[in-house]
Structure formats: C-alpha cells, structure tokens
Amino acid sequence: MRQRRLIAGATAFGLMAGAGALMLPAAQAADPDEPAVILSEDFEDGDPGPLVQNGAVTLSVVEDGGDKALFVTGRANDYDGIKTPANLLQAGGTYTFSAQLKLASAPGTTASARFVVEPAYSWVGNTTVSADAWTTVSGTFTAPAGADPATLRAYLGTSDLGAPYDYLVDDVVITGTAASADGGTWQPTPDPAFVPGGAGNPTSTPVAAARGTGNAVALTFDDGPNPGETDAVLDLLRDSGITATFCIIGQNVQAEGGADLLRRIVAEGHTLCNHGTSYADMGSWTQGQVETDLKENLRIIRAAVGDPAQPVPYFRAPNGSWGATGEVAAALGMQPLGLGNVIFDWDGNDLGEETLTANLRAAFTPGAVVLAHDGGGDRSNTVDAVATVVAEKLAEGWTFTLPQGGAAAATAGITSGFETGTDGWTARGDGVSVSTSTDARTGTGSLLVTGRTQPWHGAALDVTAGLPVGVAVEVSVWARLAPGQQPASLKVSVQRDNGGGSAYDGVAGAGASVTADGWTELKGTYTLGAAADTAQVYVEGPVGVDFLLDDFSLAPFAETPIQAEVPALKDVLGSQGIEHVGVAIDARETVGTAADLLRKHYNAFTPENAGKPESVQPVEGQFTFTQLDQLLDFADANGVEVYGHVLAWHSQTPAWFFRDGDRDLTNSPADQALLKTRMEAHIKGIADHIDARYPDGDSPIWAWDVVNEVIADGDTANPHDMRDSRWFQVLGEGFVDEAFRLADRYFPDAELFINDYNTEMPGKRADYLDLIGALQARSVPIDGVGHQAHVDVARPVQWLEDSIEAVEALDPTLLQAITELDVNASTENQGADVSGVPADPYSPAFRNDADAAAEVGYYYRDLFAMLTDHADSVESVTFWGISNARTWLRTWPMARPWEQPLPFDDDLQVTPAYWGIVDPSRLPARPADVLPPRIADSPDVTAVSNGASGAKVTYAPPSAIDTLDGAVPLDCAPASGSRFRIGTTTVTCTATDEAGNTRTSSFDVVVIRKAPGKP
Incomplete structure (x- = not known):
C-alpha cells in the first residue's frame, strides 16, 4: 500500500x-x-x-x-x-x-x-x-x-x-x-424510509398534563381497539362533540374488526398513541428491542389506516413501566405520555359501574390527563362511567383537549395586510421588485410586484409554520393589475424545499383572470402531502405583468368527509369488465380526505409527476426517488396498483440528456451511442431501485408508459408525422424501439404502453396506428396502446370508439388504456401546447356552471357506455386528477375557473360526471343544445385536367357528428361533382344540428393540367 x-x-x-x-x-x-x-x-x-x-x-x-x-x-x-x-x-x-x-x-x-x-x-x-x-x-x-x-x-x-x-x-x-457531546445519547438505527411519529420536539420525560387552562382535561383510552367498547366510546365522543387520544395496541388492530375501528378513530379526528404491539412489559428491554417494537406498531397502525405517514405523536408504556422506552420513543418522534389520573378500571380492582364513575369524577382535576380503558377486557362499565361523567362535565363547562407536547398545535393562521411594510414577502426571481403601495383594497397599503421577466417571477412568503403535513388549509389573496396592464391570469403556487431539492404545487382553485380595473380574489385549498424543510407560497403569472396584492390569509380548512354511501367507481366499472380504475395523484392525495376518496373509489393510480425524467434523474447519475417512494409506500399500504408514467418523453426531461458538455447532441453515431447509453442508464436506474424495494418481485407497478406523445398534431416531414423532438432528432424513429426493448429487459413483468393525446382525431389516429403497426413489424415488445382522452364536451365519443376499434382490428391482443381522462367544457379544446398564442384561446361553452356540469355528465354517460362495450380490450381507465380543484385545466394555459372535468368536485363530493358513469338516471335535466357539430379533418384532393377548362372532381365530404343528434349532413360548396378550375379551390363545408348550431370546415381541391404529350 x-x-x-x-x-x-x-x-x-x-x-x-x-x-x-x-x-x-x-x-x-x-x-x-x-x-x-x-x-x-x-x-x-x-x-x-x-x-x-x-x-x-x-x-x-x-x-x-x-x-x-x-x-x-x-x-x-x-x-x-x-x-x-x-x-x-x-x-x-x-x-x-x-x-x-x-x-x-x-x-x-x-x-x-x-x-x-x-x-x-x-x-x-x-x-x-x-x-x-x-x-x-x-x-x-x-x-x-x-x-x-x-x-x-x-x-x-x-x-x-x-x-x-x-x-x-x-x-x-x-x-x-459522534454528534453528541457526552457520547451517551442513544440513536435509532439509521433508516431513511422511516417516518417519525410526528411529535413536535419530543422529550424523553413523560408528560401528564393537559393543554389549556382552567377546567380542561385530556381524555385518553388505552388497550384498544376493541369491538363493542371502542365503538361505544366513539359514539359517545361523537355525540358529545369532543375528541380524545387513543393508545393503540398492534395485536388488537390485527384482530377481527380492529382495523375498521382504527380507521374510524382517525376519520373522526381523534389522536393516536403508540402502546406497543402487545401487552408486554417493556421496562427491562434494551433500546434496540424497544425500537423494534415501536416501529413495528407504527407499521401496523399505518398499514391499517392506509397512510404511511399517519401521525402517531404519543407513546405510553404498557403498565407505566418505562425503562428505556421514553428515550426511544422521543428519538422516534413520539412524546412519552404519562399515566396521569387513572380510574383503576383493570383486573384486580372493583370494576362496578358506580365505583368507576366515582373514580372518574375524582380523576377530573383541572389540567389533568385522564386514563380509562376501552380494551384489555370487558370495559362496558368504563364506557358507562365515561358517558355519565363526560355529560356532567360538559354541562359544567369543562373542555376536552390534548395532552401537552406530542401532537402539533392547531395550525396558526397567517395574514398579510401590508399596512406597515411587506409583511415578510420577498421578491422571487432576479430583477423582481416588491414594495408597498397606497393602492389598497382595504386599509392603506398593498404590495406592488414589478420587474417580472419569467412566468415564475413574483412575490413569495415563507409559510412553513402554517403547513403541517396532512392538514388542509385555505389560501386567499386579492390581486389587481397595475394601471395600464391588459387582463392576465394569475395563480397561487407553493414551493417545497427538502434535502436540497425543490418541488412545486399549484394551490387548487387559486387562479383567476385579473384586471387593472378592480380587485380579484385568488382562493383555493392546499394540503402538504410530505414533510418539507421549508415551504413558500407565491403568486405568478405571464411575463411582464406587474400586479398588486392585498389581504392575504392562510388558515386551516375543515374538509367535508367523503360520501361513504355512494357506490365505488372501481366496483361499478370492475363489474363491467374494466380491471384498473385509476387516478393521477401526487403526495397531496396520500393524506387526509383525498386519500380517503382514493381508497374508496380507485384500485390504481398514476404518479402525476414523480416518475417523470426530471423528477427521477434531474442531474446525470443522481437519481432521486423520494417522491416516487412515498407514492409506492401508499400503494403498498393500501393494496393499490400503479401505472408508471413515464420512461421516455420529450417534455419534463432534463436538457443534459441531449447535450455533451456545452454542445447539443447530433445524429452522429457517437452521439447516438451516448444517448442510448443515457436512456438505458435511466431506465435501468429506475428498475434497480424498484427491484431493491421489492426483491420478491411484488412491485405494485403493473404497467409503464414507455414513450409519451411521440406523434405530432399536424403534418411533418417525418415518418408517421413523428414529433420532431430531441429524441427523434438524435435517434430517429428508432428511439421508440430502443425504449421498449430496454423497458422489456428491465421491467419484464410490467405491461408496456405507448401513449399519446388526440388519438381520437381521425388524422392523428392514422399516424398512431401506422407507427404501432411498424413497431410490431419490427418485433418491438409493445403490450398496449394508451389514449390520453383529454377531450371536450363536443368531441364525438364515436371518434374515440373508432380509434379503439382500429387498434382491435390491428391486433386484438393489444391492451388499451384510457390514461389521462378529463372532459372540458370550453368552446374548443386547443390541446396542451398553446404557448404561441397571444391571448387565452378558451372561453366557456355554457352560460352557467350548472349547465356545464350537467353536459359533462351526459358526455361521461355516453363515453362509459362505449368503453364498457369494449371492456375486453380496455384494460384501464385513469382520471387525470382527484377532483375538479386539482385539474390542470383550471390554470392551463390561463385561468379557466368554469372547468368541471372530473367525477368529484372541489370539495370531493360527487358530480354529474360521477352519476353519468354510475347511474345516469340521476343526471339533472340536460341543458339546451349550444354545442355545434364536429367535422372530421379532410385531406386535400388532387385531380388532373386534360384541358384548360379544369376538371370535374368528385370527392367524399368529411363526416360530421353532433353529441346530441349523431351524424349530421354537410353542405359543401363547391359541391362534389362540380367543375373545378386549374389551380387551387377551397371547399367549405357547413354542418348544422337540429338546434341550429353550425360549424364550418374547409379543404382544398387542387387541379393540375396534364402537360401535352404526357400520358
């Protein structure tokens, strides 16, 4: 050496x-x-x-x-x-x-x-x-x-x-x-996947006092859940309008009925406490033994609840025998909870109702933690005693709170009025200026934001203290454009920073078109789905727009429980042959009411962004799986399958993929080899991580979008009108082959899909089918065809059925999936890429939101009647968003507050879209027909003339379909069979439905004169 x-x-x-x-x-x-x-x-x-x-x-x-x-x-x-x-x-x-x-x-x-x-x-x-x-x-x-x-x-x-x-x-x-100065502080086993209990700054010393002042107590129950007694306790707490803390034993959760009771405890707003996996006394255990048991009980609790980050902020030692348990619990993020005032309701004591009632009355002292049992034996007399004393104390004006420490305090509201300064708001982006202005909505001050040269530039405020994980908040701020500015869409977003990386979320619903003429409220809800080191709320909008802000607030928001009584989408559609019923989510849907909705209605989900290249490998060779792993944890805990999205895409892919140092890659052999190597490293890196998580091969990922959006909307010079992406520019059409072969190698058990939008459009359909046929001819291992189905209420369902039937005709063994379903209610669906338009190309198609929601419901009725007819090939349907508040349509490319494209509304309640799928008889009356027919694209027609007078040309007119009337006749001029002059003549076709709504479309007839002497 x-x-x-x-x-x-x-x-x-x-x-x-x-x-x-x-x-x-x-x-x-x-x-x-x-x-x-x-x-x-x-x-x-x-x-x-x-x-x-x-x-x-x-x-x-x-x-x-x-x-x-x-x-x-x-x-x-x-x-x-x-x-x-x-x-x-x-x-x-x-x-x-x-x-x-x-x-x-x-x-x-x-x-x-x-x-x-x-x-x-x-x-x-x-x-x-x-x-x-x-x-x-x-x-x-x-x-x-x-x-x-x-x-x-x-x-x-x-x-x-x-x-x-x-x-x-x-x-x-x-x-x-070592990190500790005295070398004596025990540290738990390093485990980056472990989620602590959720206590704020726990100490190893047990707490035995309640929060609040005066006649306040913290009511706690040990040894449950226990069918019968725990049900009764929950009933009386609900009827009394109070909450308590439940110390949970894992073996009772795993017993019959235990998991259902635990879920009810959480759903009704009670706080959890870790009481160990069994009744074993831990007083003589080593730290390692205690750590193993407490972590296992957390796993049991979280698996039963279906939330891998479910807060369990307290720990109580069985029998009050502490030993090393307090130190370990604190290190694992749980506050040790002392016994407090007990009522002696365990074996060996007088368990008569009269005695227990007297004991409980005596235990009620101001500021006390009160301990009763709902499990560990027959606790019916305890339940009766609790019912009696709680009623008495409520009548006397006592309050019921949490123990000190442990659970986070109620989220504090954050407000800004800009009366004495910027209130902590800072400039976001180079060159941006934030300053106070006297142009106020209320009071005398507002915040003026100028110098914006990027869409994300704006004003930002640190709201970390107001965003605990899993707590829904309502965000509101009033905005007005600076004098002389043209109307523009502004929206509120959140930046989450964690471990050196950043992620960005929109605040659901907080986007609107804002003018210089008056103040407009940007208001929505947000739930932090995973722990963040810091979180900022910011207001953004189009480049160059100066704006004013006033009257900002962020406060806890009481979510409405989901409708437990309505049929689950997964059951309704599953009974009709559609195996996977999914939804696009991120971490926000793994907590709170959104998670409840997901668990009830869906048996699959698609990571909205967590699996995209820029999320997984933002820097070459540096893979980040934090976001994806959280979603996989949720899938594991809830028995939900995952549709992976996406391995190769032209968008949301880091620029380094297509660069070598400071130059762009070309289609040279060396550069092609480099890009193929990077593609393989990326796909293999994901597969290696998944294989390491699931060494037994039981990954919840059932399918992958291997490539996404490879066909352009219009004509290109490329085969199959392939999109002229950087992938195509370097590797040609073969990049699709390469991606599928690599995916097949590294994900041999997953179904492999090609995916694209507008596949129902007749012109794009032909290109899509041509490409798929070419892939099959080259023996590319493609298993399925994805149709995104970002559609609008006037786009004929028949067009999508034609595409599904075309795939079935090409190869009936190919699976098909509806991958990103939503139905917008705008006058015309412009697609996702409208970056080049100078103004908002969208406007509402209906006079009010109720009419729009109803028509969307009828569209879903017709759509799912068709899809279930093709259930033999349609393997999966995924809705692109958990609720209307979370749809991308509300903010892309500009504010569209009228959109209601999904089965659940902003408050996670069912919409007409839901009833269109589940029970069309419950749809409201259909609104008046205001939607014009749709005319299929028609290719130009070319004819040859033998003389100077032109030629008689017969053409097949395009088809027109109306969502209410079906096929609609076309009136085309000049008509088929007319004589067309030499050169180009535009044919204009008009379709009129029974309500008098019209639409026109055109194509060219080109007549070429045959040269003399030419055959």
Whole structure:
C-alpha cells in the first residue's frame, strides 16, 4: 500500500485489519471525544468497497507502482467520480476526510480537488493536485445538527478543465466523532424510509398534563381497539362533540374488526398513541428491542389506516413501566405520555359501574390527563362511567383537549395586510421588485410586484409554520393589475424545499383572470402531502405583468368527509369488465380526505409527476426517488396498483440528456451511442431501485408508459408525422424501439404502453396506428396502446370508439388504456401546447356552471357506455386528477375557473360526471343544445385536367357528428361533382344540428393540367 498520511487516531482502529475496506458507524468509537475511522478503502481487494459511483463514469481497480488504486474514467463533469454511501455521515458529527489523488493526464497538468459534502455542496480541503505525483487531499467538516443522513454524502470534486480528464485515487479515509457531546445519547438505527411519529420536539420525560387552562382535561383510552367498547366510546365522543387520544395496541388492530375501528378513530379526528404491539412489559428491554417494537406498531397502525405517514405523536408504556422506552420513543418522534389520573378500571380492582364513575369524577382535576380503558377486557362499565361523567362535565363547562407536547398545535393562521411594510414577502426571481403601495383594497397599503421577466417571477412568503403535513388549509389573496396592464391570469403556487431539492404545487382553485380595473380574489385549498424543510407560497403569472396584492390569509380548512354511501367507481366499472380504475395523484392525495376518496373509489393510480425524467434523474447519475417512494409506500399500504408514467418523453426531461458538455447532441453515431447509453442508464436506474424495494418481485407497478406523445398534431416531414423532438432528432424513429426493448429487459413483468393525446382525431389516429403497426413489424415488445382522452364536451365519443376499434382490428391482443381522462367544457379544446398564442384561446361553452356540469355528465354517460362495450380490450381507465380543484385545466394555459372535468368536485363530493358513469338516471335535466357539430379533418384532393377548362372532381365530404343528434349532413360548396378550375379551390363545408348550431370546415381541391404529350 502507498504510505498514508493519516490524521491522529486513524491507526487506532481497524486499519490493521488488512487490505480492503473498513466502514463503521461513528458511534462505535471507544472514546466518543476521539475520532474513529468510519471508512477506510485502499482498493487492494480489487473493488471500490462502500464507495459508490457518482455520475456517468467507469470505476476500475488498476496497478500503480506496486499498489492498487481506483481509476476513474469517462468524466465529463466536476462531480463525476466516487461518493460515500447514504447514512454513513450523521447529523452534528465532525468528520475529517483524506484521500490520495493523482491526475491521469499529460505531465505537468494540475487541477484543484476537494471533498464536496451534499446537500449544501460544502467544499472540504480544496487542494492543488497534479499528474506528476500523488497528493493528499484532506479537510474537516461538521455536519449541521438537523441534516438528513440519507442525503448527507460526500464526493470527490475537481475544478473544470478544458476537456474531460481522468484520475487515480487511493487510501480514502474518513474519521469522525459522534454528534453528541457526552457520547451517551442513544440513536435509532439509521433508516431513511422511516417516518417519525410526528411529535413536535419530543422529550424523553413523560408528560401528564393537559393543554389549556382552567377546567380542561385530556381524555385518553388505552388497550384498544376493541369491538363493542371502542365503538361505544366513539359514539359517545361523537355525540358529545369532543375528541380524545387513543393508545393503540398492534395485536388488537390485527384482530377481527380492529382495523375498521382504527380507521374510524382517525376519520373522526381523534389522536393516536403508540402502546406497543402487545401487552408486554417493556421496562427491562434494551433500546434496540424497544425500537423494534415501536416501529413495528407504527407499521401496523399505518398499514391499517392506509397512510404511511399517519401521525402517531404519543407513546405510553404498557403498565407505566418505562425503562428505556421514553428515550426511544422521543428519538422516534413520539412524546412519552404519562399515566396521569387513572380510574383503576383493570383486573384486580372493583370494576362496578358506580365505583368507576366515582373514580372518574375524582380523576377530573383541572389540567389533568385522564386514563380509562376501552380494551384489555370487558370495559362496558368504563364506557358507562365515561358517558355519565363526560355529560356532567360538559354541562359544567369543562373542555376536552390534548395532552401537552406530542401532537402539533392547531395550525396558526397567517395574514398579510401590508399596512406597515411587506409583511415578510420577498421578491422571487432576479430583477423582481416588491414594495408597498397606497393602492389598497382595504386599509392603506398593498404590495406592488414589478420587474417580472419569467412566468415564475413574483412575490413569495415563507409559510412553513402554517403547513403541517396532512392538514388542509385555505389560501386567499386579492390581486389587481397595475394601471395600464391588459387582463392576465394569475395563480397561487407553493414551493417545497427538502434535502436540497425543490418541488412545486399549484394551490387548487387559486387562479383567476385579473384586471387593472378592480380587485380579484385568488382562493383555493392546499394540503402538504410530505414533510418539507421549508415551504413558500407565491403568486405568478405571464411575463411582464406587474400586479398588486392585498389581504392575504392562510388558515386551516375543515374538509367535508367523503360520501361513504355512494357506490365505488372501481366496483361499478370492475363489474363491467374494466380491471384498473385509476387516478393521477401526487403526495397531496396520500393524506387526509383525498386519500380517503382514493381508497374508496380507485384500485390504481398514476404518479402525476414523480416518475417523470426530471423528477427521477434531474442531474446525470443522481437519481432521486423520494417522491416516487412515498407514492409506492401508499400503494403498498393500501393494496393499490400503479401505472408508471413515464420512461421516455420529450417534455419534463432534463436538457443534459441531449447535450455533451456545452454542445447539443447530433445524429452522429457517437452521439447516438451516448444517448442510448443515457436512456438505458435511466431506465435501468429506475428498475434497480424498484427491484431493491421489492426483491420478491411484488412491485405494485403493473404497467409503464414507455414513450409519451411521440406523434405530432399536424403534418411533418417525418415518418408517421413523428414529433420532431430531441429524441427523434438524435435517434430517429428508432428511439421508440430502443425504449421498449430496454423497458422489456428491465421491467419484464410490467405491461408496456405507448401513449399519446388526440388519438381520437381521425388524422392523428392514422399516424398512431401506422407507427404501432411498424413497431410490431419490427418485433418491438409493445403490450398496449394508451389514449390520453383529454377531450371536450363536443368531441364525438364515436371518434374515440373508432380509434379503439382500429387498434382491435390491428391486433386484438393489444391492451388499451384510457390514461389521462378529463372532459372540458370550453368552446374548443386547443390541446396542451398553446404557448404561441397571444391571448387565452378558451372561453366557456355554457352560460352557467350548472349547465356545464350537467353536459359533462351526459358526455361521461355516453363515453362509459362505449368503453364498457369494449371492456375486453380496455384494460384501464385513469382520471387525470382527484377532483375538479386539482385539474390542470383550471390554470392551463390561463385561468379557466368554469372547468368541471372530473367525477368529484372541489370539495370531493360527487358530480354529474360521477352519476353519468354510475347511474345516469340521476343526471339533472340536460341543458339546451349550444354545442355545434364536429367535422372530421379532410385531406386535400388532387385531380388532373386534360384541358384548360379544369376538371370535374368528385370527392367524399368529411363526416360530421353532433353529441346530441349523431351524424349530421354537410353542405359543401363547391359541391362534389362540380367543375373545378386549374389551380387551387377551397371547399367549405357547413354542418348544422337540429338546434341550429353550425360549424364550418374547409379543404382544398387542387387541379393540375396534364402537360401535352404526357400520358
């Protein structure tokens, strides 16, 4: 081995263990104040050991001067190389990094090298290294106290050179000291997937006092859930209008009826407490034994509830026997909850109702935690005593609260009136200015936002304190454009920052067209679906628009429970042969009432954004699965299947896919090889992660959109009118083949779909079918065809049926899926890409929202009557959004508040669209027909004339269909059979339905004169 330059203490641990790797947790140091070696790698055993690849590089162990070293080749970025594994570095720890490094470049070459610690990208030990000799790169770093070990990782970084270069590295050593000063604080087993209980700043000391002042108590129940008694307790709490804390035993959840009771406890707003998996006394257990039991009980509770992040903010030790349990519970995010005032309602005591009632009256002291039992035996007398005393105390004016600590306090409202300043609002984006203005809606001040040069530029406010996970809030702000501005759509969004990454959500419903003439309210609801380090609310809109804001508020919002009595969509459609009934979601739909709706009505979901390339691999070689894993956790907990979306797409794909350094990839063989390599790395990276999560092959992912939107809407010079995407420009049509072959290799058990929008349009249908036929002719492993079905109320259902039947005729074994269904109520569906239009191309098709909702319901009636007729081939239907409040149509490309495209309304209640699917007899009266017929696209007609007078041309007129009247005749002029002059003549066709609504369409007849002497 090369002579190491080790820091003090390094030789005291494990280096004598011989060549190879050593990796220990820092907490194993004999003296916590002395550094311990937590990683040592000299590569003498021929592999990188615990170090992992960072970026698209090749790692190989080579001989160098009689010793072995790691050779890092194929570097294109300053971060390409090696990286420490997750969970090696711990929050608050102090670490010294050291490595020997030599450039594999021409003699005399130098560069700077350093360790870089994520997620803050902190430089450690920046040192000049060369190609002439080995150089030690070393430095010391202290991790932040709140850092996440899963993302606290270090890599070897270098300065940028003019061209890619390689290096050799050897003798990587990391030493560290424990994070705690006294070395005595127990830490749970590192597990990045573990979700803590949810207590705010828990302590190891049990609390035994209630929140509030005066005659307030915290009522708690132990040892449930227990059929009979727990039902009765819940009934009396509901009827009394109060809530309590339930300490849950896992084995009782798993017993018959236990899970249903637990779900009722949560649904009715009560707080959960971890009481262990059984009745076992934990007083003599080790920390590790306690940790295992408490985590298992959390798993049982969360699996039964169907929420992998369900808060369980308290822990109560069985029998009040604490031992190490308080320390462990606090470390796992649960506040230990003392026994408080007990009523002695367990075996060995007088359990008569009169005695228990007297005991309970005595237990009611101001500020007390009161303990009764709903499980562990016959507790009927306890229930009767609770009913008596609760009624008495309510009549006396007592209040019922939570124990201190543990559960988060009710979300505090946040308001801004801009009377004395900007109230914490800041500029979002370079060049943006925020300042106070006297042009106010109320009071004397407002916020003026100017200098916006990007759509996301605007004004932002930190609202972290007002957004606990799973709590619905209502957001409202009044907006007005600056004088002289033309009307524009503004919307409210949320930025979530976590572990160095950011994600963005719209506030459902908070978008509107705003003018300079008056104030408009932007109002909607939002639920934070996963923990965030920080969260900001911001207002955004079109480039160049200056606007004023006033009277902002964010406050808790009481969600309406879902309608439990209505039939589940998955049951209704399943009985008609459609196997998968899904919905597009993100983390917001894994908590709260939205999650309840999902569990009731759907047996599948599509990750709306979490599986897209920019979400999964934003930086080459750096995969991020946090968002996707949360959705998979929800699927696992609820027995729901997942339709993966999407492996290869032209949109929401990072630019680095199609670049080599500072240049765009071309269709050269070398660039094609590079892009294919990247495609494979991306697909394989996802598959490797899924396989690691599900080593037994039981992944909930049943299908993938392999490619998405590869056909253009209009004519192109490409085969099948392929979209001229960067994928196509570099690889041609073959990129589709490559994606399917790779998906088949790495996801052999999943159904593989091609997916596109407007597939019901006759022109695009032909291109789509041609491409699918060509893929099959090349033996590409395609299993299914996806129809997005972003349609509008006037688009004929017959057109989609024609497309489904065309696929059936092409190959009846192909599965078909409706992948992104919604039905808009605008005058014309412009599609998703309207970025080039100067003004909003949409307007409402109906005079009021009730008429629009009714007509959408009738459209769903006709659509699902057709789809169920084709249930033998239509495997899946996915609705693009959990509710009308969450539809993309409300804000794209501009505010469209009239849209009601889905089966559930803004409050998660059923809509006419739902009844159109489930029971059309419950639809409201159909509104007056205001929708004109639709005319299919017609290709131009070419004819040849033998003389100068033109030619008589017979053409087949296009078809026209009306949603109420069916096929509608066309009046075309000039008529078929007319004589057309030499040159181009436009034929205009008019369709008129029975209500007098008309639509026109045109095509050209081109007459060419035959040259003399030509046949």
